Amino acid sequence: MFGPPASAALQDLVGDPVLTLRADLSVLRANPAAREWLGGNAADGWRLLRRAAGARLETWLREAALAIEADRPAPPAPPLKLPDGQRATLRLLRDRPNWLLHARLSAADAAEPPLAEWLALSPQPAALADAGSGALLQRNAAFDALCPGSPRYLHELPDLLQALLGWHCGAPLPALAAQQQQDPPLVTETEFVDAQGGQRWLQARLRLWRHAGRALLLMQLEDHSIQHERDLAHHQLDALMDTAAVGLATFQPEAGWVKTHRKGSPFKTGGKQPVASLQGISRDIVEPASLPEYERLQRALKKGDGVEVRYAVRHPELGRRWLLTRVAPGLLAGGRRSTSVVTLDVTAQAQAENALLLRAESERAVLDSVLVGIVTVGPDGIEWMNRSARRMFSCELDDVLSQPMGVLAPEDDGHVFHGEPGSEVFECRLRGRDGRVFWVIGNAVQTPRENGQLQTTYALLDIDRRRQAEAQSRLAQASLARIIEGAPLAITLHEASSLRIVQLNHVAATLAAQPESALLGGTPVELFGPEQGARVVADMREALVSQTVVQREYQVQAGPATRIWDARLLHLAAGHDTPELLLFVASDVTEQRAAEQARLQAAISQRELLVREVHHRIKNNLQGVAGLLQQIAARRPEVAPVLKEAVGQVQAIAQVYGLQVGATGPLVLKRVFDAIVGSVQRMQGRVITTAAEGGALLEDWRLAEAEAIPIALSLNELLGNALKHSNDAQVRCQLICDPRGVVVEIANPGRLPPGFQLQNVRSGVSGLGLVRALLPRRSASLSLAQQGDDVLCRLELIPPSVVHNPAIKPGS
Template sequence: MQAHLLELISDPVLTLRSDLSLLRVNPAARDWLGHDPGEGWVRLRQAAGSVLEDWLRACTHALEVGRAAPPAPALALGGGRHVLPTLLRDRPLWHLHFRPDIGSERHARAQAADAQAELAAWFDLCADPLLLADDGGLILRSNAAFQALCLGQPGSMHETSPAMQKLLGWTAAGFGGETLTEGPVVDPQGRTRWLRVRLRRLSAGARGRWLGVLEDHTAEHERDLAQQQLDALMDTAEAGLATFHPDAGWLRPPRRNGNGRPARGLQGSLQGISRDMVDPASLAEFERLQRALKKGEPVEARYQVSHPELGRRWLLTRVAPGQLSGGRRSTSVVTLDVTAQAQAESALQTRAANERAILDSVLVGIVSVGPQGIEWMNGSARRMFACELEDVAGQPMGVLAPDDRLHPFHRKDLADEEGQAEMFECQLQGRDGRGFWVIGNVVQTEGEDGLPRLTYALLDIDRRRQAEAQSRQAQATLTRIIEAAPLAISLYDADTLAIEKLNQAALDLAGRPEHELLGSQPEDLFGTEQGSLIRSDLQAALGSHAVTQREYRLGDGDHRRVWDARFLHLEGSDGTPEQLLLVASDVTEHRAAEEARLQAAIAQRELLVREVHHRIKNNLQGVAGLLQQIAARRPEVADVLREAVGQVQAIAQVYGLQVGAAGPLMLRRVWEAIIGSVQRMRGRPIQHSVEGNADLWTLPEAESIPIALSLNELLGNALRHSPTGDVVGRLICHDDHVEVEIINPARLPEGFKLQSVPSGVSGLGLVRALLPRRSAILSIEQAGDNVLCRLDLHPPCVGKALGDNASIHGGVR
């Protein structure tokens, strides 16, 4: 029906979809747009340009938010005809009606169009972000710089970022007025840009317009920030910076300390260093620096000075000529204090000299060969070849070998990769004619100049054979010592664990002749049960590189002896265990004496601890009594003193429980003692109970006082906030943790958060300060008309008690 009515209208009417694409037209519009209305609509939009598009966008946005549509622009149709568009909303469609324009309105709108075109040109030419908005926040126009800053073309101020709204003074009530503000805005590329905004009202009336100009001051801000960072860097690195300008002379950046006075330290230019300060050995380098500075040439010089304030220092000065804008010349001079670096280089040279001295004293012959030949030989190599370094310096390594191209000293492919080491055995002949065989290796490293170097390490085999003979002699001597030693020593095969050798003390321990024991297993010597245990220890020692220690109790009754055994496996040439050495000593009397001393020390300690705990309890109770007397005489501080008395009484209860107790305190006794102390102090009963196996849980000595004080504060806090109701306390013991619940009739303050309670000397602040953070969890919540306080205690804040038959097994067997 509506479509038929539109066909009766003589003016062109277009029905548009929600995206402003053409859906249908009436006959007048079809005659106007041509035989293909869709193509005609596209041509019309292109011909009208931004005027029609901007008006359609602003009009649809205004109608969507319930505002009045902006004035319609006059569109020229050719032949002097002008029409005025009108947009109507018919959800979800739009109806665009074109009506003829009268002459006066046409002239006014033509002038407005010219003004709009001029404004658009001005917006497009301006490099700073610009926007034009009305009082309602509708953005009527913005240029490309503003759209790039907002990552799009916002239709209203509501679509801009909060930072942009704050910068422009936009709120829900509109613009705040003409203003000049400055602040940061993050652009779509993630860069922080500092903008200065000038906002002006262009027209008065019911719907005024606002023009905003955003000036980008990011470069100035970054320049100031760079200046601050440069000053901080110069202060931190102890560097001086200055620039020499031919017209203005020396220019230094202003540097000030925290008090606003000029910073003292290394001078920025060479004017601070006079020639008489320079060390005589560095004068040539200093003069070279002065000549380069006068000629404006780049240079880097290091020299030593005797500064009147800083003492002897090494300075490094770099001169860098440059050219400013307009062709002006300048020279930047940076002076660094490199005393630490110079000292490190000197220490490095000293260390290298020390290393050479150490290598010169070792028994292995070491020869270093560079690209030009032999560079260095240690003392052992010089004695080995019967020559000095000057005799062979700069010659190839083959000069020390026979004329055999297969000799390792003549080979070019030996250790041809960096870090690769190769071993060899060859015959050599010294300069004195002595022939000898050596075993050596060669490794390639990179020198300071980046070129490869070979290092040879040579060991004279003749001397090694002498050493092997001395080792065999020492082995024989050790065997005689083992035979005569009072320790029981036996040697086992690593694969079969069969006995290969025993000394006389081990034979006396076994009580059997040697021929019966050789080749037997541990079970044959010590019995099935004890032998299996010793076998497992032998196997464990085979897998360990350290000495394995065990204790064994052998024999019965009065003949029971304690033996301290040490296991150590002996490796073969391939690094695998070949034999296992067992050394045992009788420590029965020694262990008995240690046990007696330990029991006496434990008894003395327990006596002293009980006496100390008893005296501490009496002193704390005396302190509590004095505080109660003061509270009676000074009513104005009575409440504070009562809290202190309760805390002192709680600590006294813990020390009282420790009198006569051995080991950790039982958690149940601490709970009941604190309940009784709080009831006596407050004069009110507390309904308390214990659930679960409470005899399973104990309190470590280090946690007993903090937990007792926390329970005292929580119970006292519940009684203080419930003057008339019943307070209930429950100790709930689980298998893996303990819960303490305290319930009192009260209501928590609105918005109460336990995390917001500050630390203090009483109440919840003291509890939060005392409780261990990882093993104790405190929570307070409203449960109906009651407040539920729950304290969860986990190990190691609490521990489990050992049973009567529990024991701790260590390394004693």
């Protein structure tokens, strides 16, 4: 070893390579051993060696120089493996103002095991190939299992494996060709389908080894499929636990609770362990009604059984909450038992279920009050009947519960209740439990449930009285027919060729107000007059061609009145001794047509009365529901804001049904607008300044029946939102109607949050979320914009959400 300062002559006598380096570590002088080691130009050889060794050598040179300058021991130099198999150990010394670098060379290890042994020992696929021809020189059994068929060259492998092994178009990849001896191996990855069809994620470590003018490609493959699946499972589990109020704990008998949820649960007791891990849920906070379920959970935990339990707790800060705990036992590697416990906060779901039950009860209360019989049928049979249906069938629900609908029908295989329900209106005969047989008209609607099964709802209207009236009408018509048979009708016989009258009766002469003798031999024009006669001639020609009975009605002027005559025209074919004739039979049906029109108008009036009654009852029931909610809000101040919002929504729906009472056709938009504004003012106790533009168009634009309630609810939410954010300032609302559509503008003092985007508001059950969910997407648009110190909400409605139906002016 040398001690500074070292003379040049002494360095030349040393058998190991010694370099004199400048302050920037470039070569100043090299002894003969160093020139033999690095080549004739030692400076270039040292530069090439530093480049080949890479960051390891540069880092050591910098850290060693700093340590020597600070009088500290220099770190050990990294071992350098030279291309000829030798190894070099370096030592840096200070010879001010320069540096001395001493290199000790050692021969390559001579006892390294052969490559075939390493390949046989490797559990991962590995192979050695000729980089020039691509021939596979050596490979292990794992590589053969990955590539069945014993390929001899790389180009015989699948394309994905060739790319994974750095082989492309018969040559190594450029990144491999440029690889230096000291560079790290090239790493590639790909997703590969093996011969058994399994999806595997493979990683390859590649190195191009050059020796004696020959280039060999070393390939080491690793199967990372399990790691990828594990990482994906961890990522999904972390994402699930980080985005949901989920508590997770894992229990092993030999290690206890080994894993708990990293994220705090919304339930904490005294700021300690989250109760979602189950260790913090004590018996004293469990609701008494849920104690049996809680005990069942504790027993399952002690025994290691799988169970799913839902129970309620009374938290001192958060109040009553519902929890769902699932215990899932399992076995880990090596047969070790493990129990995973997951606890979810399902309070919102429980509240939604309760609200749904209340809503269902309200709807059934409304349906109980209607006059139409309603029967709900599930997969297991009849599930519910309203009061009208129970009265119609003279039975209670328990009498027919879970029985098929056919129990209410006569024993007729072709009856609509014995088959699959259709979508059309049907009319059928039914039998009550008391034996009474009656007729109904109704329809069936099938709706899917959450579990995918279908529920059928039958709406039935008792028309037995109508059927009796129709039967009586048919009897009267039959009696009338017999009377007509016995009484003279207007009957005439005409020649087929000339249509001249051959024979007629007294009624026909009376019809023409002429004597029979004057009409014989005449034409239909003489019998009915010029205008009506021409039409009768055309109908007679049609009857002669069609060879079937032709029915026509004619309006005949009889003095100041107009009579309606029902005529039948029949071609009488000629026989051996009879000429070809045309029979004309007519009867006065003026009174009959008037009676049919009156029955039609009566039926229409009855339907309109029924619809108005239903709307009136729905409005009263909705107002009753709103009153109940207001009473609950008064008793429960903690839920008053939520109930107040629900009351406003129910009142908005009730206003729409109230407007439909006594109205026919679509509702006038202006009336709906005024009703909702008035309802919001009464609910909020605030005054809203309103204005309307459009003149006569205000009465022309109307709401489509299907969109009346959604748009009314949207107006209610927008007005309530404006009052809520106006800080008791004045809110202005304007209705603008033009021939293209309708615009509602609501302005209130306030400011939108920075970066507010309406499309980022999620759909919900209140506020802007409810409005976005209710408004039709194609025919309604909503916008919020800042105008000075005001926030302007603009709701635009175009057909078909609104209908342009010009009002009928008096006297027009």
